[in-house]
Amino acid sequence: MLEIKNLHAELEDDGKKILKGVDLKLEPGKVHAIMGPNGSGKSTLSYVLSGRDGYEVTEGSATLDGEDILELEAEERAAAGLFLAFQYPVEIPGVGNMTFLRTAVNAQRKARGEEELSAADFLKVVRAKAKTLKIDGDMLKRPVNVGFSGGEKKRNEILQMAMLEPKMCILDETDSGLDVDAMKLVSEGVNALRDEGRSFLVITHYQRLLDHIKPDVVHIMAEGRIIKTGGPELALEVENNGYADLLAEMA
Amino acid sequence: MAVAETKNTQLVADIPVTTGWTLAAREDAKARLAAAGLPGRRDEYWKYTRPDAMTAAEAPAGEFVDYGEAPVFSEVDRLKIVFVDGVYDAAQSDDLSLEGVTIERLEDAASADIHWAQDLYGTLETAGQTPVARPLATLNTASAKDGILLNVAGKVSKPISLVYHYASDTSDAMLHHVVKLAEGAEITVLENGPAAARFNTVMEVDVADRASFHHVRTQGRQHVRNSATHIFARTGEESQFRSFTMTVNGTLTRNEVVLDIQGDNALAHVAGVAAGDGNAPQGYHHDDTVFVTHDAVNCESRQVFKKVLRNGATGVFQGKILVKPDAQKTDGYQISQGLLLDDDSNFLAKPELEIYADDVACSHGSTVGAIDDEALFYLRSRGVPAADAQDLLVLAFLAEAIDEVADEAIRELLLTRLEAWLARRRA
Numbered sequence: 001m002l003e004i005k006n007l008h009a010e011l012e013d014d015g016k017k018i019l020k021g022v023d024l025k026l027e028p029g030k031v032h033a034i035m036g037p038n039g040s041g042k043s044t045l046s047y048v049l050s051g052r053d054g055y056e057v058t059e060g061s062a063t064l065d066g067e068d069i070l071e072l073e074a075e076e077r078a079a080a081g082l083f084l085a086f087q088y089p090v091e092i093p094g095v096g097n098m099t100f101l102r103t104a105v106n107a108q109r110k111a112r113g114e115e116e117l118s119a120a121d122f123l124k125v126v127r128a129k130a131k132t133l134k135i136d137g138d139m140l141k142r143p144v145n146v147g148f149s150g151g152e153k154k155r156n157e158i159l160q161m162a163m164l165e166p167k168m169c170i171l172d173e174t175d176s177g178l179d180v181d182a183m184k185l186v187s188e189g190v191n192a193l194r195d196e197g198r199s200f201l202v203i204t205h206y207q208r209l210l211d212h213i214k215p216d217v218v219h220i221m222a223e224g225r226i227i228k229t230g231g232p233e234l235a236l237e238v239e240n241n242g243y244a245d246l247l248a249e250m251a
Numbered sequence: 252m253a254v255a256e257t258k259n260t261q262l263v264a265d266i267p268v269t270t271g272w273t274l275a276a277r278e279d280a281k282a283r284l285a286a287a288g289l290p291g292r293r294d295e296y297w298k299y300t301r302p303d304a305m306t307a308a309e310a311p312a313g314e315f316v317d318y319g320e321a322p323v324f325s326e327v328d329r330l331k332i333v334f335v336d337g338v339y340d341a342a343q344s345d346d347l348s349l350e351g352v353t354i355e356r357l358e359d360a361a362s363a364d365i366h367w368a369q370d371l372y373g374t375l376e377t378a379g380q381t382p383v384a385r386p387l388a389t390l391n392t393a394s395a396k397d398g399i400l401l402n403v404a405g406k407v408s409k410p411i412s413l414v415y416h417y418a419s420d421t422s423d424a425m426l427h428h429v430v431k432l433a434e435g436a437e438i439t440v441l442e443n444g445p446a447a448a449r450f451n452t453v454m455e456v457d458v459a460d461r462a463s464f465h466h467v468r469t470q471g472r473q474h475v476r477n478s479a480t481h482i483f484a485r486t487g488e489e490s491q492f493r494s495f496t497m498t499v500n501g502t503l504t505r506n507e508v509v510l511d512i513q514g515d516n517a518l519a520h521v522a523g524v525a526a527g528d529g530n531a532p533q534g535y536h537h538d539d540t541v542f543v544t545h546d547a548v549n550c551e552s553r554q555v556f557k558k559v560l561r562n563g564a565t566g567v568f569q570g571k572i573l574v575k576p577d578a579q580k581t582d583g584y585q586i587s588q589g590l591l592l593d594d595d596s597n598f599l600a601k602p603e604l605e606i607y608a609d610d611v612a613c614s615h616g617s618t619v620g621a622i623d624d625e626a627l628f629y630l631r632s633r634g635v636p637a638a639d640a641q642d643l644l645v646l647a648f649l650a651e652a653i654d655e656v657a658d659e660a661i662r663e664l665l666l667t668r669l670e671a672w673l674a675r676r677r678a
Contacts, residue, residue, distance in 0.1 A: 050632050053624070078634035090629040094647025103643065104633035111634065143647075160633060 001199040002026040002049075002168050007060035009048045018044045020224035021060065026168070029196035033210055034203045035235060036221035037243045042203045043087060045221070046172040050084040051077050064168055078104075079111035083166035085157040087173040092144040097156070100144045101126060105163055129162045133189050151182030158189035169193070170201045175209035187212030207239035220246055262289065262306055264393035271362040276373030280393035283377070287384050296383050299567040299599045300538040304477040304503050305387055305451065310423035313448025314475035314532060316500070320671060322414065323443050323469050323664050329412035330354075332399055336417065337424020337447050339397050343416070351405035352438060357398035357427060368400045368429045375455040375483035379509035383542065388481040388507070391453040395427035398453075403436040403462075410465075415444030417473065422447035428454040432462035434487075439465040439658075445472035452480045460487035460514055466494040467661055469668065470504060474531035477503040488514030488547070495656045496523040497665050499672045502533040507540045512578075515548045522555040522655035524665075526672050529563030529596060538567035539587075545578035545608075554585040557652040559645050561592035561676070571603040574611050583613035590648045591621055592641075642673045 002024070009019040018041045026032050036042050048055050049062055051074030062070050069077050092100065106116040117125070130140060133155045145153050154174055161169055171190070175183055190200070190213050202213055210218070210232065218234040219226045222243065227250045228234065238246070264281040266274075290302040304311050332354070333343035339356050347354040360366055373392040379385060401411060413428070424447035432438060436459065458464045464486075470478065478501065486492050498504050508521050521543070527535035543552045558566035568587035589598025600617040622644050630640035646669065653669075656662045 052628050052632075073637065074628060074631035075634050075636050075640075078632055084632055086629070086632075090623075090625045092623075092626045092629065092644070092647060094650040095643055099643075100630070100633075103639070104630070104635055107636060107639065108634035111636075164633065 001028045002064055002201070004062045005060050007062060008058045009044065009055045010058055012054050012056050018224055019048065022226060024219065024226060026199045026201060028199055030216045031200040031202060031213060032217045032219060033215040033235060034201065034219045034221050035205065035238055040221045041224040042221055043172055046084055046170045046203060049170060050074060050082060079108045081167035083161050083164055083169045085161060085169065085171045085174050087176055089145050089153040089157055091146045093146050095144050097142055097144050098126065098140045101160065101163055104160065108164060126163060130159055132192065133159050134185060135159055150177030151179065154178055154182065154186050155189065158186055162189065162193060167198050169198065170203070172203045173205065175204055175206060183209065184212060207235045210235050222247055222250060262308055262390065264390055266393055267396040272364060272366045272369045273361045273372055277393050280373055280389050284386055284389045284393060287386050287389065289386050300505055300536060304449065305479045310421060310449035311477055313420045313422065313473055315417050315445050315473045318671070323668055324412050324441050327410060327412065327441065327661065329410045329441060331412045331414055333414045333416060334397065334426065336419055336422035337397060337426055349407060351403065351407040353402040355400045357400055358396055360400055367402055367431065371429050371431060371455050371457050375457065375485060376453055378511065379483040385481060385507060387451060387479045388453050391425050391427055391451050395425040395453065398427040401430045401438065403430065403432045403438045406437040410439035410441045412441040415446035417445035417447060420448055423449045425451045430454065430456045430464065432458050432464055434459045435461045437463040442468040445476065446478065448476065450476065450478040454482045456482065456484040458484060458486040458490045458492055461489045462487065463491040465657065467656055468496045470496065470501060471499040474500050475533050476501045479505045480507065482508045485511040485513050486517050486519060488516060490514055490517045492519040493657065494521050497668065498525045498537055499668065500531060501535060501537065503536050505538040505540065510543045512543070512545050512547050512550045512552065515550065517547060517550045519543065520553045520655055522652045524649050524652045525558040525566055526669060527558065527560050527564035527566065529561065535564035541570040543572050545574045545581045545583065547578055549580040551582040555652045555655055556587045557649045558598060559590045559592065559648065560596035560598060563595040565597045568600040568617070571605065572613055574606040574608050574613065576607040578608050579610045581608060581611040581613065583611065585615035587617045589619040590645065591619065638677055645673060
């Protein structure tokens, strides 16, 4: 599925090196978690993979099913099946949520040479999926994320994921700003999408999200690299002992 | 202003007829123009816009571009009145009879000795000269031959649609319209079409108590067009006044709206969208100049103006809300925003509030900015191609102004036009 080799990236404007040789391989159907202290490069990794401006890849590669995604525009990566659930979903005044969803779904279908969904078909699908995420008609009508609570924004991210049906989902601190109930709802949404053809990369600070979205593999990231990889027990170890021991090992 | 200096090289008022009820108003206008002179570059009110093209003795040549689109209001059930290069064309116009309104052509009506429009023609324009002179309107009152006079007695079932056709690249047109709404009357007036190489219009609107005036206008179709328009309106108790203008293309467009809210509990909304590309042969310069006077209690006024500019286009907004001492409970709102699609374009705004009453709620804001990179990336990360994402954000930016158009069908027509303008950018 996703294969990252020796990925180095720096900030375009000041040349600050953030990723210093990330190696990662995700098999189809697997859930990998990345944990790590602040400033370790977790979010940068998600932005570099999804094609945000402002980063320069200086070395290494990232492929999705063998295709070099670093050469693609952000929208082409999306059409290829990559999805980033944002840590801070963006508010877009003036664009209705439904319009946004339909534009995105049809843009991807068009890019893949598929027929666009009719308004009626789209509405039927979106209503059903919104219902399971407890997203009401009002939230669908309102401008994208404008006036949404933290939990509503994250649920809206998962709704987009459910509508776009990507094969590679990156969740960037999806648990941030969520209360226990909202986290449960969001996790259920994610778990409902787990499928043998779909992989997840879950970026988080805390173990608690991983109680709900159970990972197959846990990576610890620090100073721009993966410093340790293990099973779910690694997340528990971090939860109990913090990152200090791991960082000390690295030094 | 140095009139003597300008007289030789610039326009002077040329009164078209020498008899009839308009004569006094026209002579008065000619005298006022002689005293005030035409606007010059040094006038404070013309600080951001050069009036030269509008005051030159000869109209600068125009250029009409046909995109093959049907005229914007073609599908609307309406009464169509056509002007070609500023001259009424009976053959292309509908029969001028419609229940609830008397429709006359100014040129036909002007030779009569007395007329209902006598109290309005030039009167609202004259009132609108204080505190700021608007000489191009005075020039129009003195010189305009043609126009439409609407005497609205009741609720008019369909819009009056003024269509301005363009025939000659050297056309120099002036139109003067007068609209009088009796108590409780309702009418919608539409305006569209490329009009003329140089186009100067005045519309005087008298909205009586509980009457409702809706106005939607599009200006476009030529890259090279110089135009100055004025709307002068006074409104009565519990009346409604709504005017919306969409402008795409045009070397120079100056749209002035002068509103005098005289009756209590009235509502007045003025809004506009301008989309400009400076790569047109002679560039793009668009100016909205609005002056709203509150002289009554508990009235609401809104000014919503949005401009999207690229390739060195310039947008100007001069907007004022004047609240007189007795105009308590005034609710005044004014927003002007420029969206610059590149570093070459300009948006110049001069928002003003002048308030003499102590129990009012007035707010104004003016911003200029670029496309939000975060929003653009968000859309692209969901698979929306960059160009589509930008268009979506441009339309979202303009939405607050377009939403001022109450009629949904007309709003859709305007959106279609804007989408076409955006699409042409990619070609």
